[in-house]
Amino acid sequence: MAKHYLAMDVGGTNIIAGLVDEEGRVAARHRFPTRSSRSPEEVMEDMAAHLRELAALAPEGGKPEALAVGLPGWINQQAGILLKAPNMPGWVDVPMAEIMSRALHLPVCLENDTNLYALGEWLHGAGRGLDNLLVVTLGTGVGGGLILDGRLWNGSFASAVEIGHLPLGPGGALCGCGRRGCLETVASATGMSRLGRQWLAEGRPTGYDGPPEELTPKVMHSLAQKGDPLALAVFREAGEALGLVLSAIFNLLGIEGVVLGGGATGAFEFIRPSLWASLAARVIITEPENLKLLVSRLGEDAPLAGGAALLRENMYTRS
Ligand SMILES: [Zn+2]
16 A cells, blocks of 8 residues: 655744655645744644644555654754744744654654755656755745755755855845845845835835835736836846855756745746846856756645655654
């Protein structure tokens, strides 16, 4: 009988849990609000209730093999502890693997959410067949996961790839991390909104006449479709910044491709031209035509497929 796994992608706002088969296909999913003002214990009880419902859907009365949890923060995978999650106040040193394991009677593995996303896109999505691949998510922040030599790269500190905090140069806007000029001050959804509002305040020409706080990447996307100069300039700036950082990574590591995912890739048609120009002008290790610039194929299912892959490949030690 085909094996099934439970996987869960935990965000600061929403949680998506799924029942996933061996091929990374999501057979059923639940989406529910994190409501992170509640205590971690209450949120985990809620998670367990949803996961039990999903487990009951396993075919032929089978039981899922294990649970993989993708978390937006730093974890100690060996110990199964969530050390810290910047967008989930109060979640400090939570022994989540043990608590969830006791609630569900299943082995549980924790992993960084972007790493699970990267595993999913690499094994089942847009990055299939590439042994050296970077996966970048453009959301509230800019996240990254790196596959090197056919393995998920965790470095010496069991971290995801903090591509969002690579510096674009000295100075620049203040980042959520407390430093200045990080990639995500320009290329994340938050960064694009900031840039749009700043240029709006400076009186740059635009057809937008709503309140500054409602100028989001989504709004700018529809403005860009009508040729709005401010919206187009924001996406051009984000693309240039991404191209600058990606060219450095291509030249450093010799990776073959990058998969871009996350909410802000909705406007990729407007980001891509300046991204490609900025990248192609700087890549020296090969002809730019040899580099693959790909868009996520699995979307929000990517971390779920990645979670199942993590469990299937036995890339965990806890039982
Ligand atoms: Zn930063």
